[in-house]
Amino acid sequence: MTPEFDLAVVGAGLMGAATAWAATRRGLSVAVLEQFDAGHDRGSSHGSARIVRRAYPDPVYLRMTGRAMELWRELETDAGTRLLRIVGGIDHGRLRDPERLAAALATAAVPHELLPPEEAARRWPGLRFDGPVLFHHEAGTVDAARAVAAFLERAGARGADIRHHTAVRRIIPNQEAGIRLETAEGATLTTRRAVVAAGAWAADLLGGLVPLPELTVSQQQIFHFPRRDPAAEPWPVVVHKDALNTYSLPGGRDGGPHDARKIAEHNAGGPTTAGTRDGKVDPAARDRITAYVRDWLPGLVPEPFNEATCLYTSTANDDFVLDRAGPLVVCSPCSGHGAKFAPLIGEMATDLALGGAPPEPRFTLAAHTAQAGNTGAAQWPV
Template sequence: MDCDVVVVGAGLTGSSAAWQLAVRGLSVTLLEARTIGHTDGSSHGTSRIYRRAYADPHYIQLTGQAQELWDELEDRSGTRLRTRTGGLDHGTERRPEALLTLMKEHGVPAELLTPGAASERFAGMEFAGPVLFHPDAGHLDADRTVRAGVDIAAASGARVVEQSPVTGIEQPADGVLVHTGDRTIRAGHVVVAAGPWLPELLPSIGVLPRLPRTWVTQQQVFHFRHRDPRAAWPTMVYKEGIQLFGLPSGADGGSTPAMKVAQHDGGTATTASGRDRVIDPASRETVTSWVRRWLPGLDPEPVAEASCLYTMTADEDFVIDRIGSVVIASPCSGHGAKFAPLVGSLVADLVEGGRADPRFAFRA
């Protein structure tokens, strides 16, 4: 064997899996088709929502487990990766009252605010109904998180190879063969953490029973400058007719304070290799109109905009399971970033013979 495990993809999932595997004493080769930190996939940028508010108790529980591993990653790397701002959830379909009940049942601090109280506390934001506030929410830096995972993996003995796209994976009687353009690596296991390239790479692996259908959509994000540059806003999730989210932009929005606001739903079907990066004018109009109505503290003309990729499943659950010596890891559907260190741990458990979380197991 050339190594114990090959990890394909050095985004949030692959980098987290690599450091978890390496610190457990396994020999790891981490393959990245491009360069570490590239902007073509779903793991780049300085601003992703970090929150614990979910309408699903399973994910609330997982956010607690992830929080402990975020602490470990920050301690090991010596880098602050998360910024707590508090978070808001509102809109009739977001059901703030029901969320409050779930949060209390799981011991997560939260409170329900009236529209007036929320607007008074968060000047520049307006609301039409009850608002859930939970102080543990904030945002995380995806770029720094990827770099932290890669650096810890390398310091623990992992071999990191950039510009090395995988062209095929075979499962002989013992272990796997991972083919790239210029080499074949024999390993005990392979972790496929290819993000939006997963649907394109799957045919090279062969038939995987019960693997759910996955597809890729191109989404748009928009950055709006604060009218008051001293304003400090929480993150937010809104669901009523449309699904929107917002959070501080970080460096993604430029040199002056801004908020990133985007639709979670919608999007245009595409592929990781075939995306056009053209911003959908209908999405821009939807988001800017919403900002103009409900966020008067922002200038409603975007100062920056970009496209991003979602890898979707029909039930919006992740896919983290194994068949033979191949582990597939796709914490997808637009809400996986906050779980990155936990996903790395779940992947390492599978490599070491553990069982998949039933919610994330292969399924039709």
């Protein structure tokens, strides 16, 4: 039996949608199967603002940020829409090690500045600092929801068969047809290769098929705080690691008419599953972030006007999972810092589906198995 498609993509969040875009740009026939509505908020790819930035101390991720930025620009050109908002990026805090980040950026020839706290406070009134501050220009936000829509629209324009409300319930490797996918409605689809980019649902789909590492699903809380001076220039995105591990960024459409600030703790949510999350914001998290705003962001009104939850799907060491097992590609990069890499992840997943080597040894299934229990590899997400 001849397969119906060259490639099926299971999941149409940022990573799955990016894979469809990459694969159709190479002329592959592609089907995309997504269990929910277009633009749903059940996973990790909704909302109007995610951080993009170059500042990583790890040369693997630092190198990847450069190519990802190029591909975001290619998507903007292809789709004829603006998705990136470049406002610069700040890293500070006694546990963030701005000097180490500055050294990494210098090695990669990424423009940056290392500032004393007094100079940073003068440059960005309304933010408070108590140690060295790293600033680099090539950082900002990407509109996640519109990026997903752009990836899928351009993939569809190149012939992709995009099916929402189509939940894959079973993946069956088949020597003759490559892979057979069975949906909740009882339909089947055959494909030469499949990329599973199912985020928090990955373990349910892939269990027993590949040696998947342990993936921890957690529910994170985000909050939006209004600026005291809404007419002021937008602040850069900020990653601050001290008593709390926080990030903040311009909120975009979710920030209301005055572009309120989106703020959250990184990886502070409790464990859950894709099927049992309650979507409720933890009052203790709200109190911690409100107190943080009072202490460190005096340019904001310390009263959140908007709040939401999302899911992280994380490995033990925060490294991505990008590998192939036979005709099946596992694409679970998440770990709270995957969004900025989405178009590059799509390219890498497509390379794997076409028989290419894993993009990075650390991302392979075997490496995650060998590293089980070792949580020291990445640890610099957001």
